[in-house]
Amino acid sequence: MALIVQKYGGTSVGNAERIENVARKVKATAEAGNQVVVVVSAMSGETNRLIDLAHQITKSPDLREYDVLVSTGEQVTIALLSMALNKLGCPARSYTGTQVHILTDSAYTKARILDIDEQAVRSDLEKGRVVVVAGFQGKDENGNITTLGRGGSDTTAVAMAAALKADECQIYTDVDGVYTTDPRVVPTARRLERITFEEMLEMASLGSKVLQIRSVEFAGKYNVPLRVLSSFEEGPGTLITYEEEKMEQPVISGIAFNRDEAKLTILGVPDQPGVAYKILGPIGDANIEVDMIIQNVAADATTDFTFTVNRGDFDKARAILQKVANELGAREVSGDHSIVKISLVGVGMRSHAGVASTMFGALAKENINIRMISTSEIKISVVVDEKYLELGVRALHTAFNLDQAPAA
Ligand code: ADP
Ligand code: ASP
Ligand code: MG
Numbered sequence: 001m002a003l004i005v006q007k008y009g010g011t012s013v014g015n016a017e018r019i020e021n022v023a024r025k026v027k028a029t030a031e032a033g034n035q036v037v038v039v040v041s042a043m044s045g046e047t048n049r050l051i052d053l054a055h056q057i058t059k060s061p062d063l064r065e066y067d068v069l070v071s072t073g074e075q076v077t078i079a080l081l082s083m084a085l086n087k088l089g090c091p092a093r094s095y096t097g098t099q100v101h102i103l104t105d106s107a108y109t110k111a112r113i114l115d116i117d118e119q120a121v122r123s124d125l126e127k128g129r130v131v132v133v134a135g136f137q138g139k140d141e142n143g144n145i146t147t148l149g150r151g152g153s154d155t156t157a158v159a160m161a162a163a164l165k166a167d168e169c170q171i172y173t174d175v176d177g178v179y180t181t182d183p184r185v186v187p188t189a190r191r192l193e194r195i196t197f198e199e200m201l202e203m204a205s206l207g208s209k210v211l212q213i214r215s216v217e218f219a220g221k222y223n224v225p226l227r228v229l230s231s232f233e234e235g236p237g238t239l240i241t242y243e244e245e246k247m248e249q250p251v252i253s254g255i256a257f258n259r260d261e262a263k264l265t266i267l268g269v270p271d272q273p274g275v276a277y278k279i280l281g282p283i284g285d286a287n288i289e290v291d292m293i294i295q296n297v298a299a300d301a302t303t304d305f306t307f308t309v310n311r312g313d314f315d316k317a318r319a320i321l322q323k324v325a326n327e328l329g330a331r332e333v334s335g336d337h338s339i340v341k342i343s344l345v346g347v348g349m350r351s352h353a354g355v356a357s358t359m360f361g362a363l364a365k366e367n368i369n370i371r372m373i374s375t376s377e378i379k380i381s382v383v384v385d386e387k388y389l390e391l392g393v394r395a396l397h398t399a400f401n402l403d404q405a406p407a408a
Contacts (some may be wrong), residue, residue, distance in 0.1 A: 001033055001034065001035060001071075002034045002035070002167040002168070003031075003034065003035045003037070003125070003158050003164055003165070003167055004029060004035070004037075004162065004167060004168055004169075004170060004189050005036075005037045005038075005039065005041070005158075005160050005161040005165045005166045005167070005168070005169045005170070006025075006026065006036060006037070006038050006039070006157075006169075006170045006172060006381070007038070007039040007041075007135065007153055007154060007157035007170070007171045007172060007203050008022050008039075008040050008041065008081075008172045008173075008311040008386065009041045009045070009153065009171075009172065009173045010039065010042055010043060010045070010047070011039075011042075011044045011173070011174040011231075012172055012173065012174065012231035012232075013040055013041065013042075013043055013080075014044040014045075014080065014301060015043070016041060016080070017281060018231075019081055019084050020082070020084050020147060020148075021076070021231070021232075022038075022040075022052055022081060022172075022231065022249065022405050023084035023085045023087075023088055023090070023161060024088065025172075025326055026038050026081075026085060026090065026092075026130055026230070027085060027088050027090040027130075028406075030090055031258050033129050033253055034270065035125040036130045036131075037121060037125070037130075037133060037160055037161075037166070038081065038132045038133070039051075039132075039133050039134075039135045039153055039157040039160060040074065040077040040078055040081055040132065040134065040135055040153065041074060041077065041135050041136065041153040042073025042074050042076065042120045042132075042136070043072065043076065043077055044324060046073035046138075046355035047070055048273075048353070049267045050069050050072065050073055050117065050311070051070060051071045053069070054275050055072075056129065058255045060197075061110035063109055064108055064144055064145075064291055066074075066108065066111060066142075066352065067108045067111075067137075067146050067147045067235035068144050068145050069143050070136075070147055071097070071134070071136065071137040071147050072098050072138060072309075073098075074096075074097075074135050074136050074153070075096055076133055076309055077134070077225060077343045078094035078095065078096070078132045078133065079094050079132045081094070081132050082094040082130075083131070084128055085366065090130060090304055091127075091129045092129055092130040092131065092132055092307040093124055093129050093130075093131060093132065094132040094133075094134070094189060095120070095121075095131065095139040096131050096134045097133070097134050097135065097136075097137035097145075097156070098137070098138070098139045098143070098145060099120075099138065099261070100116065100117070100118075100121055100133055100160075101115075101116065101117035101120070101139075102137070102138035102139065102159070103115040103116070103117075103138060103139065103140070104138035104139065104140055104146045104148070105140060105164035106140040106141075106142070106144065106146065106265075107146070107324075108144075108147070108257045109147055109149065110147075110148070110149040110207075111138060111140070111146035111147065111148055111149075112214070113148070113155065113156075113159045114150075115140060116159055116160065118160075118163040118164050121164065122164070126130060126219055128224060129318075131354075133156065133160060134156075135152065135153025135156040135157065136148050136152040136156060136340050137152075137156070138156075138229045139385050140375070144287065146189055147178075148212075149212065149214070150212075151207075151210055151211075151212035152357075153212075153396070154171055154211050154212040154214075155179060155212050155214040155215040155218060156213035156217065156299075157169055157171060158215040158218040158219045158226065159171075159217075159218055160196075161219075162218060162219075162222035162223045162224050162384075163228075166224065167223050167225070168225045168226075168227060169219065169225065169226050169227070170224065170227050170229055170237075171211065171215075171227065171228045171229070172229050172231040173210065173228065173229075173230065173231065173232065174230070174231065174232070174286045174295065175210065175230060176191060176226075176229065176230035176233055176235045176237060177191040177192065177228050177229065177235070177236075178191070178195055178200065178208075178210055178211075178228050178235040178238040179181070179191055179192065179202070179210075179228070179252070180192065180254050180255065180397065180402040181208075181254055181255040181256070181257075181393055181397055181402070182208065182257070182393075183208075183377055183395055184207060185257075185366065185389075185394075186255075186307050186393055186394055186397050186403075187399065188347060188403040188404045189404070190343075190401070190402060190403070191212070191238060191405075192238050192253065192254070193236070193238065193239070194238060194239045194240070194241045195238060195239075195240055195241070195253060195254070195307065196240075196241060196242065196253075196347055197216060197220040197240055197242060197347065198295070198301045198347060198378065199253050199254065199345050199347055199378065200240050201217065201345060202215065202256070202379050203254050203256045203345050204216050204256075205260075206256035206257070206258060206341070206343040206345065206379065207256045207257050207258030207322070207341065207343070207383065208254070208256045208362045209226065209229055210228060211226075211240075212406070213228065213285045216240065218252075218296075220239060223240070224402055226239070226240040227239050227240070228240070228250055229232075231314050238361065245306050249347065249348040249398065250291075250346065250357060250401075250402075251315040251346055251348040251349060251352045252345065252346040252355070252400040252402065253348070254344075254346070254347070254348070254397065254402075255343065255393055255396055255397055255400075255402070256342075256343045256345060256364045257340060257342045257343065257389060257393055258337065258340060258341045258343075259311075259369065259386065260312070261291075261308050261310070261311060261338065261339050261340055261341050261383065262308065262309055262311045262313075262314040262317075262335065262337035262339065263292075263307065263308045263335065263339055263371070263383065264306065264307060264308075264312070264314070264317055264318060264321055264333065264334070264335045265305065265306040265333070265334045265335070265399055266279060266306075266321055266325050266328075266330050266332075266333050267306055267330065267331045267332040267333070267334065268302045268303075268304070268307050268330050268331025268332065269302060269303060269304070269305055269325075269328050269330040270301060270302055270316065270328065270329065270330075271298035271301055271303040275303075275305070275328070276295065276305065277292075278324060278328060278404070279321070279324055279328075280313070280325055281341055282294075282320050282323070283307075283309075283317055283320055283321070286316060286317075286320055288309055288310075288313045288316060288317050288320075289309065289310060289313070290308070290309060291307070291308045291341075291342065292308045292341075292372050292374045292381070293305075293306070293307045293308070294306045294372055296309070297383075302330075302331070306372065307370065308339075308341070308383065309350075311337050314335065314337045316318075318333065318335050319352050321333050332337075335395070338386040338387075339383050340372060340382065340383070340384060340386050340388075340389045341381050341382070341383050342382055342384060342389070342392050343379050343380065343381040343382075344359060344379060344395065344396065344400070345379045345389070346379075347378050349378050349379070349380075350377060350378065356373075356375065356380055357382060358399055358400070359382070359384045359396060359399070361379055361399070362395045362396050362398075362399035363382070363384070363392060363395065365395065366388070366392065366394075366395045367392055368384050368385075368388045368392050369384065369385070370382045370383070370384060371383040371384060371385070390399065396399060
């Protein structure tokens with residue numbers, strides 16, 4: 001008998017009819033002789049609605065209360081799904097994150113899972129019940145409700161699968177697998193049969209929201225077989241795997257992009273030891289994550305220093321930078337919050353030269369100006385103006401031969 005963890009995302013449980021559809025799929029899995037744990041997200045749009053409500057009360061809500069609020073969306077779906085399963089004659093019980101003892105740290109809105117006490121779940125499974133668990137939430141050591149960051153139900157599912165040593169963790173969503181890039185932006189994108197953990201980690205961290213990055217980290221660390229599938233149609237989906245394919249590897253496996261970017265430049269800072277630290281220290285102290293960093297070669301005794309942050313942190317970072325600029329006697333601070341990052345990802349890059357030049361050539365042909373560049377072993381990222389996102393991604397998708405063959 002296999003133990004399967006299935007996760008259904010917001011669109012998949014978006015209304016009563018869809019919840020009943022999920023119940024039928026879960027029942028079929030159980031009746032095929034499997035033990036099943038189901039993790040569900042809030043109904044689509046619900047988490048956004050809750051966040052919006054909070055912001056109607058205050059611009060900066062107390063984060064403890066924020067988590068109490070936004071975790072409620074998932075409580076609705078676990079109850080409804082369990083009702084639907086029971087109605088179909090498939091015994092099921094729902095549990096919130098607190099009830100299944102998903103222990104996290106206390107970092108409200110972005111808590112990390114530390115431990116799961118899987119005993120209660122096991123005893124239900126042994127009694128032949130389907131266990132339905134609320135995604136996206138846990139509790140800290142003092143019993144405060146925490147949430148795991150947007151898209152966090154993926155991580156709940158993988159963590160449950162790791163704790164229970166499940167045979168497979170299946171992430172059911174509104175696309176039928178992981179694609180070469182977001183199929184909503186590039187209609188000719190192709191579903192991948194498999195993708196390595198390493199590549200999936202890069203894709204997730206560079207903006208492909210099909211899986212939350214922490215879920216991929218968890219799956220890699222605990223060796224959880226992970227598959228992305230559609231809730232709405234049958235198919236093999238995409239397997240996330242350790243094996244780098246023996247067959248010929250494409251140089252690029254996928255293209256990720258992130259609209260949530262902004263950049264800041266401090267111009268005319270004295271070119272001295274310790275300057276980077278003086279600039280980025282206060283930014284880090286304010287808990288603002290910095291991504292790409294560029295320091296220009298000093299022309300005179302001064303230099304320019306540019307870095308990117310999440311768009312949501314732009315105003316805060318700019319205010320801090322202005323203060324630093326005054327202290328350092330820098331000339332000026334400038335910023336741009338209408339930029340995006342486009343990244344090519346592929347383990348095949350390790351053994352192939354010329355990826356960067358093909359990339360830059362394809363963008364040049366479309367007259368797209370590159371504002372920043374960063375590379376690592378299996379990815380190349382560029383920052384471009386927001387208005388070029390779709391054009392840039394499509395051009396690169398074609399330039400690297402990722403497009404689907406046209407239907408015969
Ligand atoms: P869920 O609510 O099921 O968690 P998400 O909206 O979080 O679903 O993730 C699925 C979405 O991820 C898809 O609808 C698709 O637009 C987007 N996406 C981005 N990049 C990719 C990719 N490379 N492959 C598949 N989907 C992607
Ligand atoms: N409901 C949460 C969100 O919208 C968690 C999830 O869907 O994974 O981010
Ligand atoms: Mg998601």
